[in-house]
Amino acid sequence: MREHDVNMFLMANKDYLPEDRLPYLRSVLMNMDDQAWAGLSMVTFKSPVLMLVISLLVGELGVDRFLVGDIALGLGKLLTAGGCGVWWFIDLFLIMSRTREKNWQKLAMFL
Secondary structure: OHHHHHHHHHHHHHHHOOHHHHHHHHHHHHOOOHHHHHHHOOOOOOOHHHHHHHHHHHHHHOHHHHHHOOHHHHHHHHHOHHHHOHHHHHHHHHHHHHHHHHHHHHHHOOO
């Protein structure tokens, strides 16, 4: 039964987490007790794709970084209009991986 639960969790959340950490996550999940599983069900993740869309639309204002939790970087982007567009353009390539990393950090609190 536990293997089925682990597979379902990984399938449902693999797009929200760094791909290179999924094997480690699988091994940790296989050894979790029922109480830890209950806490794990309370974790919600931000969608990297949605963060990319937000970055495209209002990334120059730093909204993407604010939503990810990088408040200082969000303020920097807001005050510099996305680094005159340069920082905004670079973030289009970085925001999805940063979102996955923040999701991993949130998950790590429960592991």
